[in-house]
Amino acid sequence: MEYLLAIVLPVLLGLVGVVLSYNRFVAQLASIDATWANIEGELQRRHDLVPNLVETVQGYARHEQRVLEQVTEARAQAIAAVPSTVPIEQQARAEDALTQGLTSLLAVPESYPELKSDAVFRDLQRQLVETEDRIAAARRLYNLEVASYERRRRSVPSNVVAGVIGFEARRMFEIRDPAAEHSPHVPR
Amino acid sequence: MAPPVSGAVEAGSVALLDRATHLLLAVTGGDDGSWLPGLMVGLFGVAMAIAWTLQRHQRRELRDALNRFVERHDGWHLQAWPCGVHANQLVSRFEATPRGDRRYGVESAVGGPAEVEISGTTVRCQVACFVWFHERRRTQRSRGRHARRTYDRRTELVAMCQLPVHTHRAVSILPESALGRVGLTRSGQQLESESFNRRFRVEGRDRALVVTLLDAGLQELLAAEYGARGIELSDDLLVLSGEPTHRDRSLAGVAQTYPAILQDLTRLVRNIPPPFWRALGFQRPAPDPAADPATPPPPRPAPPPPPRPEDR
Numbered sequence: 001m002e003y004l005l006a007i008v009l010p011v012l013l014g015l016v017g018v019v020l021s022y023n024r025f026v027a028q029l030a031s032i033d034a035t036w037a038n039i040e041g042e043l044q045r046r047h048d049l050v051p052n053l054v055e056t057v058q059g060y061a062r063h064e065q066r067v068l069e070q071v072t073e074a075r076a077q078a079i080a081a082v083p084s085t086v087p088i089e090q091q092a093r094a095e096d097a098l099t100q101g102l103t104s105l106l107a108v109p110e111s112y113p114e115l116k117s118d119a120v121f122r123d124l125q126r127q128l129v130e131t132e133d134r135i136a137a138a139r140r141l142y143n144l145e146v147a148s149y150e151r152r153r154r155s156v157p158s159n160v161v162a163g164v165i166g167f168e169a170r171r172m173f174e175i176r177d178p179a180a181e182h183s184p185h186v187p188r
Numbered sequence: 189m190a191p192p193v194s195g196a197v198e199a200g201s202v203a204l205l206d207r208a209t210h211l212l213l214a215v216t217g218g219d220d221g222s223w224l225p226g227l228m229v230g231l232f233g234v235a236m237a238i239a240w241t242l243q244r245h246q247r248r249e250l251r252d253a254l255n256r257f258v259e260r261h262d263g264w265h266l267q268a269w270p271c272g273v274h275a276n277q278l279v280s281r282f283e284a285t286p287r288g289d290r291r292y293g294v295e296s297a298v299g300g301p302a303e304v305e306i307s308g309t310t311v312r313c314q315v316a317c318f319v320w321f322h323e324r325r326r327t328q329r330s331r332g333r334h335a336r337r338t339y340d341r342r343t344e345l346v347a348m349c350q351l352p353v354h355t356h357r358a359v360s361i362l363p364e365s366a367l368g369r370v371g372l373t374r375s376g377q378q379l380e381s382e383s384f385n386r387r388f389r390v391e392g393r394d395r396a397l398v399v400t401l402l403d404a405g406l407q408e409l410l411a412a413e414y415g416a417r418g419i420e421l422s423d424d425l426l427v428l429s430g431e432p433t434h435r436d437r438s439l440a441g442v443a444q445t446y447p448a449i450l451q452d453l454t455r456l457v458r459n460i461p462p463p464f465w466r467a468l469g470f471q472r473p474a475p476d477p478a479a480d481p482a483t484p485p486p487p488r489p490a491p492p493p494p495p496r497p498e499d500r
Binding site: 038130134137147148 | 396
């Protein structure tokens with residue numbers, strides 16, 4: 001009986017450990033997916049704001065056609081990179097291109113004071129910056145979740161569970177911080 | 189014939205000395221060797237009197253120091269309610285203001301308006317520095333059945349700022365426990381900086397707001413400069429607790445710490461990233477045209493022309 005216990009008890013404890021570790025991996029993956037959904041939601045909101053911004057700028061600055069086309073094209077590429085089949089790095093580069101285009105677009109009002117003081121444009125700019133703040137926060141949360149997951153996936157003993165069950169590596173989402181580039185200038 | 193004056197004084201002195209000796213003998217129990225308890229009582233009384241005098245002196249010195257500190261800032265004064273908030277509204281609201289087991293409250297509070305930089309804009313806020321005290325019960329069991337209950341008085345140094353925005357979900361950044369510092373029992377929200385995670389335990393229901401608040405710059409600043417301090421946000425109040433590293437030796441008592449803690453508070457607010465303020469809906473105040481040197485001042489009304497001689 002004692003021999004049986006000496007064999008069964010460690011096996012049972014090991015099984016419990018495996019189940020706990022597995023469940024924690026599943027919870028972490030669910031959390032990663034949830035934070036990624038947040039990022040996608042905010043990116044979608046940014047994509048939706050772009051046509052309104054382009055239209056508003058076009059009303060005042062028809063001569064800036066090149067910038068407007070660049071932004072429209074970057075938006076189209078960013079929308080095309082949203083599906084989950086597209087690698088995360090490709091999506092990040094598409095978003096960076098859109099950020100760059102928007103930076104050029106938001107520089108246009110410097111030459112058009114009427115546009116700069118337009119209430120609709122100011123409101124859209126505010127909404128854009130707020131959306132980009134939320135993208136930045138969601139991206140950091142996502143990356144923190146991925147970092148925690150990866151740390152567990154590689155450390156002993158949870159790496160055994162990850163290897164046996166086949167939990168795959170997740171990539172971080174690294175983009176330029178658009179909010180830092182698009183936030184209004186603070187006069188000193 | 190009246191005795192000479194010097195003789196009368198001498199006689200009076202002798203009588204006084206005689207009376208004092210009688211009094212001392214009465215207090216100490218006479219000259220039969222049982223004077224020790226009386227002497228002890230006398231010494232205890234003297235010690236109490238000295239302690240009382242010293243305490244009174246310290247209180248007066250502290251009050252003077254607080255007054256001197258208040259005079260350095262326009263509109264500041266001694267306060268009973270820091271930032272207009274009663275102690276009952278502060279108790280248990282922050283980790284720095286615990287209820288304790290018996291008495292609690294605010295003391296040595298000073299405060300008034302101060303200019304803080306929020307999102308690059310200078311804003312006037314109500315700021316206060318005070319000491320939060322509370323009493324903790326301590327039960328000492330003797331060898332018998334009797335348990336002796338005493339109360340320890342504990343204090344916490346607090347600087348508080350009334351922000352122009354409301355944090356609907358509280359955030360607390362408190363020093364990590366000893367076990368947490370070595371990575372054994374780490375709780376709370378983990379962030380990118382390992383040195384920050386080692387030093388602080390971050391709690392907040394809105395995780396997105398927490399990461400917005402704690403950007404890389406603020407994490408670095410807190411880990412480097414605010415090691416053993418607590419930072420808490422609730423509604424419109426920002427509380428910074430813990431001892432500062434610097435003291436103003438020209439002041440006395442707890443007032444020595446007030447300049448440093450006030451400086452730390454304004455520096456902390458200045459380093460909170462703009463996205464955090466935007467997330468809370470902070471609106472920059474409309475620019476004051478009078479303050480802008482580029483804007484010409486409005487023309488003054490022309491003075492009335494001097495009356496002509498024929499108008500008189």
